Amino acid sequence: MPKKRLPASSSAASLLMVSSSSxxxxxxxxxxLKVVGVTSVFICLFAFLKIQAEYRASSFYLVKVQTAAEEAALSLAPFEGPPRVAFLFLARGGLPLDFLWHAFFQARVLQNGDAGKFSIYIxxxxxFVFDASTxxxxxxxxxxxxxxxxxxxxxSSMVQAERLLLKAALRDPANQRFALLSDRCVPLRNFSYIYNYLMSSSKSFVDSFVDVKDDRYNPKMFPTISKDKWRKGSQWATMVRKHAxxxxxxxxxFPVFKTYCKRRPELDPRGSKKIVNILLALP
Incomplete structure (x- = not known):
């Protein structure tokens, strides 16, 4: 039986449809493929810029702090007389152990006839006013x-209060050592011993250690504060002038610390000490 042939016009149309579909x-x-390529380029560019921004923030923020501290130090006028220890009290109201501190300071004054080696800030x-009634x-x-x-x-208000104490004491160029104290702290040695001990060292005395069980670090603080710079320690410390x-x-x-460390109690009374520890732990 002879095969039925399609019209020539039908064959041409079929070929055109196949060619058009391909x-x-x-x-x-x-x-x-072009969309995927362009998207990949944008993703890579975004990742590169993000890494660069994190690196710059991590590398340069300490330089900014150090520069500000150096400028403050250069603006200080020279002082006459012996260097002083600034006793910085953080109190709720009054000082319940003021009579012990009175004996501590009075012994120094009676022995040498002046109060030139210490200063007091509260x-x-x-x-609240400290006078004869309080x-x-x-x-x-x-x-x-x-x-x-x-x-x-x-x-974070505790950290803010300690920074205010340090700021006030730094206005006096004679203050060269800064002792942060609570209203419950008491002196265990006489003034001469403490003064000579602090002045004989060029180091700050801070309690700083890595607590492997501590879970207070907030990853949102990175890169300003990285996990390997996070330290724990006592709130009360003694600083040399450059660290203050x-x-x-x-x-x-501090702004990052204040934003992401909320009372849980992630932010505790050791706040300003953590700031010092973070700064000292940097290369």
Missing amino acids: SSVRSRFWLG HSKPG TRSPYFYGRQLKESVKVAWGE EVVVADDII
Whole structure:
């Protein structure tokens, strides 16, 4: 039986349809490939810029703090007389152990006839005044800071109060050592022993260690504060002037610390000590 032939026009139309379909598939394939390529380039570029930004933030923020501290140090006028130890008290209200500190300071004055080797600064609740009605020691009269904040335990306000104490004490160029104290601290040695011990060393005395069980680090603080720079330690410390200047000049670490360390109690009374520890742990 003879085969039925298609009209010539039908064969040409079929060939055109097949050719058009193949061309459409190839076009879609190459378009998809171009989209993937362009997207990949943008992703790589974004990742590169993000890494660069993190590196710059991690590498340069300490330089900014150190520069500010150096500028503050250069602006200081020379001082006459012996260098001083600044005793910085962080109090809730009054100082319940003021009579012990009175005996401590009085022994120094009676022995040498002056108070030239120490200075006193107190951060208390706003509006609290140290006078004859609130303290048994004249050494504390009027020694409260004019600028003070309401302090809550476990909040960043504790760090802010300690920074205010350091800032006030740094205004006197004779203050060369800075001892952070609570209203419950007491002296265990006489003044001469403590003074000579602190002045004979060029180091700050801070308790700093890595607590492997500590879970207070917030990853959101990276890269400003990296996990390997996170330290734990006692709140109360003694600093040399250059470290006190760094803590006061800092405007990078503390804001991050304040933002991401919320009371859980991630942020505890050791706040300013953590700032010092982070700074000292940097290369």
